[in-house]
Each structure stands twice: as C-alpha cells, then as structure tokens.
Amino acid sequence: QRERERESGVWFGLTMAMGMGEEKGKESGSGGEGTSSKTSKTPADFLKSIKGQQVLVKLNSGSDYKGVLACLDGYMNIAMEQTEEYVNGELKNKYGDCFIRGNNVLYIHAKKV
Structure with missing residues (x-):
C-alpha cells in the first residue's frame, strides 16, 4: 500500500510540477514584476537542459x-x-x-x- 502511494506520489508530484511550472512561466512573462519566462526554470526545463x-x-x-x-x-x-x-x-x-x-x-x- 505505502509503496503504491509513493509511486503515485512521485509521478503526480513531477507531473504537477511540470504542468504548473509551464503555466507559471507563461504568466510570469506577462507580469510587470521584472520576472521573465526566460529566467524562470521549471523542472521540465531543467531536465531538458x-x-x-x-x-x-x-x-x-x-x-x-x-x-x-x-x-x-x-x-x-x-x-x-x-x-x-x-x-x-x-x-x-x-x-x-x-x-x-x-x-x-x-x-x-x-x-x-
């Protein structure tokens, strides 16, 4: 039971981080707070790099x-x-x-x- 939860937690956590990070990067580029999408790095960006x-x-x-x-x-x-x-x-x-x-x-x- 615990192993299955760990497996799904890892997968879900990575998927959520990758998906949310992509959205976050898109939003940060349009904001006026000095943060651009080029400077934000999502887990997906790191893994690709x-x-x-x-x-x-x-x-x-x-x-x-x-x-x-x-x-x-x-x-x-x-x-x-x-x-x-x-x-x-x-x-x-x-x-x-x-x-x-x-x-x-x-x-x-x-x-x-």
Whole structure:
C-alpha cells in the first residue's frame, strides 16, 4: 500500500510540477514584476537542459549512478550511457547502457562542466 502511494506520489508530484511550472512561466512573462519566462526554470526545463550531459542519479536505496543522461520520460524513467554504479561511495559496476525505473529515483544532479 505505502509503496503504491509513493509511486503515485512521485509521478503526480513531477507531473504537477511540470504542468504548473509551464503555466507559471507563461504568466510570469506577462507580469510587470521584472520576472521573465526566460529566467524562470521549471523542472521540465531543467531536465531538458541536462540531456546528453554528465549526471548523478541518487536512488532511494542509497546507490548512485554516474553517467551521461540519454533520455527520460514523464514517469522519471531514465536511460543513461557510460554508467558507473557506486554503493557507499565505492565503484561496484560499469555499464555501457543503463535503465532506471522512475519510482526508484530520489534525485538527479547535473555535474558542473
């Protein structure tokens, strides 16, 4: 029961954030408060901008996956390339390609270039 709620909460939270953020960006561009849609960044904008870049994906289990973000979808399912798996900070495996189911993702961190 709790796992199902967590799964739907993650999906719903991401969907709502993406949908509401897009609306918010549109509204902010028309307002006179000095905020433009170019400066506001929604979660969807962030995820699009890091495609093809080095990322760190932290899982609920505590494992880290480092690699190149190939693609992701609205459920936060992630495909990565040149992936390394770290458990407790120690390199455990290297994968050419890797797929991570979205409900396992705690966060995605874009590495600074």
